[in-house]
Amino acid sequence: MSLLFEQTPDGAERYLDWIVSGLGWTLSLALGAWTIALVVGTLIGVARTLPKGILPRLGRVYVETFRNIPLLVQMFFWYFVLPELLPVRIGMAIKQMDPPWGSFVPALVCLGLFTAARIAEQVRAGIQALPSGQMQAASALGFGRAGMYRLILLPQAFRIILPTLTNEFMTIFKNTSVALTIGLVELTATAREINENTFRTFEAFGVVTLVYLVIALLAWQVMYRIERAVQLPAFAGGGARP
């Protein structure tokens, strides 16, 4: 582990600083994309449970598209293909964004919308798992559609899907590593760079593997605490996990 405190080739930093910077990009990408995914995913999940109209169908098209194309191919779409398809001036503006933003922004949009499709499916399953009496009771009490979802259905649905959301939350940290293919120097890319500079493979990849383990543990802890905090005594779906 002495590797961490050795100086980098340019002499200005230690390898530890590279790891910290990589960790910073991994965390910001994961948390930013998670925010996008929660908002978009919830909206689409709700749209898929609406009784009729074009929205449920559009929701299905979204989910099928984003779930059936590999994340890496989607990454290339946002980074390489989209700027070419847009009007020249906008495309150029995207391509000329300063690094690392030129990679970070497409990666953020990509990972956010990709994860949104998966969250949408869970939200839909959560809403559909509720007894239909909930919806009927809400209408009988005079709730409009928006109020019914916001105050009655979604709070219960989210409690049901918290365990699967935990899984998704842990996955998004791992998926940030795909952004290295479009040039974002996040954790895994940092390990590769340190290895290329020092040829000390075990140490470089070992440290980064440990960091991922710690992230997974922390992410799990956060979700576990949320689950405990929102648990309702009378609500079976929010019960304790094994």
Add this chain to the structure above:
Amino acid sequence: MMVDLSAIAAATPYLLSGLWFTVQITLVGVTGGIVFGSLLAVARLSRNRLISTLATAYVNLMRSIPLILVIFWVFFLVPWAIGWLTRSGRPVAVGASLTIFVTFVLFEAAYYAEIVRAGFRSISPGQYSACEALGLSKLHAYIYILFPQAIRNVLPILLTQTIVLFQDTSLVYVISATDLLGAATKIAQRDGRLVEMYLTVGVIYFVVCYAASQFVKQLQGRLAYGAR
């Protein structure tokens, strides 16, 4: 920007050879992953604390780190490991495909293990007792009684995981292998046809995965009906 269809037509044979490698990785990953994963699942249920702890640690480790990181690990470690095994004392160069096959078996096994374990837990405890009462050995009980039921109970999830595996194979891009995406990238960079190539590849992945997922959905309905 115009999309040039003739560029896609010219690239088709090369793309198909890439797709074949993608399919090969998937097949090796599924077979090896389910075999090794089932062993891990059985090991996790073992009464021997050491064995179950080791299997649990392996599964949790693999599930906590990104696949790309595992690809790099195996890419750098396998040459050393072979050098050590053959006592030549130095790393031995191995082909990219061997590295990739090893990676996918090791990585996907952790995910299959969790699915198979869920399958074992879905079998009623009476089945385990019945095996003991009939005097079946552990091995026979697993092969003839428990494993077939476990697999049937989780078949849709196993297949869904296989679709995920098929998509995950695209990550071998990071060690410049020529799978479907790798083939497209090489042509895209040679001819300057990024848009055409990546859109084509996206459509191919979509068609394969969508068809497969619809099949799984149908199967799920049929299995649920049969269980009633």
